[in-house]
Amino acid sequence: MSSVSRERLVDGYDLLIFDLDGVVYLIDRPIPGAVEAISQLHAEGRKLAYATNNASRRSSEVAALLTGMGIVARTEEVLTSAAATAEVLAERLAPGTPVLVVGAEALRAEVTAAGLVPVGRADDAPEAVVQGYGPQVGWTELAEASVAVRAGALWIATNADRTLPSPRGPLPGNGSLLAVLRTALDRDPDLVVGKPEPTLFHTAAHRVGASRPLVVGDRLDTDIEGAVQAGMDSLLVLTGVSTAADLLAAASTTRPTYVAHDLGGLFDLAGVVRLPSSPEYSAERYTNGWRIAGGDGARQLTGEGSALDALALLCAEAWGGGEPVRGGGEAAREVLREFGLPY
Structure with a gap:
């Protein structure tokens, strides 16, 4: 550690x-x-x-966004869940098959590039529903997807991230939108492609x-x-x-x-610090100036040193089945505060 x-x-x-x-x-x-x-x-x-x-941008769009930020990126370096999902659909469905798309325009573009036909209504007899994040997704799109899946369409999700990070804090992600259909259909998607x-x-x-x-x-x-x-x-x-x-x-x-x-x-x-791979319970733990010891609900972190070293020691304690740890000195309490942990 x-x-x-x-x-x-x-x-x-x-x-x-x-x-x-x-x-x-x-x-x-x-x-x-x-x-x-x-x-x-x-x-x-x-x-x-x-x-x-994130299925709301194509690989080329992501590369352009990165380049605009000052990070030189090539399209082939970018792998998106939208493109991967379209590839999966193309492997399972015949060319020209209608697919109901719930998500951003980028997902529709990937479905089209895969030789399939994006549609927006259950009445279009889609053989599959593909669902990805899109800031415009609302009740109408979700309702059409619900009808199509109940009628027998394959249901594939690009990813299941519950939230998206933002400067204002976590925002609802595709996993939150999936939860709406999970509730309505009382089932999970047939496949989730992304991480x-x-x-x-x-x-x-x-x-x-x-x-x-x-x-x-x-x-x-x-x-x-x-x-x-x-x-x-x-x-x-x-x-x-x-x-x-x-x-x-x-x-x-x-x-x-x-x-x-x-x-x-x-x-x-x-x-950076390496974390313990398979910690076991220990009465005392030490690393680079830090120590965890005590018992009966009074485990304490004491010492001083790198905050990341302290975090690695706290991981060893938690993953090894230890009790909650509190700070046993100002340096330890400051580390716990820095990481938003009880101190």
Whole structure:
């Protein structure tokens, strides 16, 4: 639980796969330091890919958005859940098959590019319903989808993110819209294509022949769980949806390999920490100036040092079945406050 190694984190991997919302930008604003970090990766000749569950933009549009922010990106580096979902539909349906699309224009464009015919009403006899995030999606679209699915149409979702990060805090995502139909239909979609399914990550690695990729994300339930399913190491950055409290409560299937405040942790040894892989209960825990000890509901964090080292120790305690921890000194309480944890 000390620094990850003597080399920078980035030096141990041959491909960096970035989530976008909450990692590189929030909606359309770059996260502080992200442009500089990715520009440095480009300057070093690193292989990069972007894998996003957001189905409201096509890959070319995402690449253009990144380029407009100062991040040079190629269309082939961007993998979207919309494009992946259209590919799945094309594999299952004959060319020219009507598909009811609930989502943004980008999803309709991907369905069209896959040789299928987007429609908007259940009366058009669609053989499938594809549902992705779109800010304009409302009751009318959801009602048509409900009728079509009840009539026997295949129901496929681009992703199931409950929320989207934004400068104003988390906003409803496609998972929230899926919940409306889940309630109305009393069933789940037939297939969810995007993260945490590992398809986007495997595709990114295959395209460039990478053997040791690192997934960088801000969500435990999509980015990190998807990396675990794909058998890839992962870095959680605390710039988006998942918080330190979420990390302490993470199930084994959603635990990252590393955690950092932001993308600067790719280069700064002091800005990233490796998390314990399989902690067990211990009466006392130590790491780099920090200690957790005590019992009977009075476990305390004491000492001083790096906040990330303290967070890694707190993860070992929580994941090892330990009791809640409180600060046993001002330095410890300050760390707990910094991460929004009870102190």
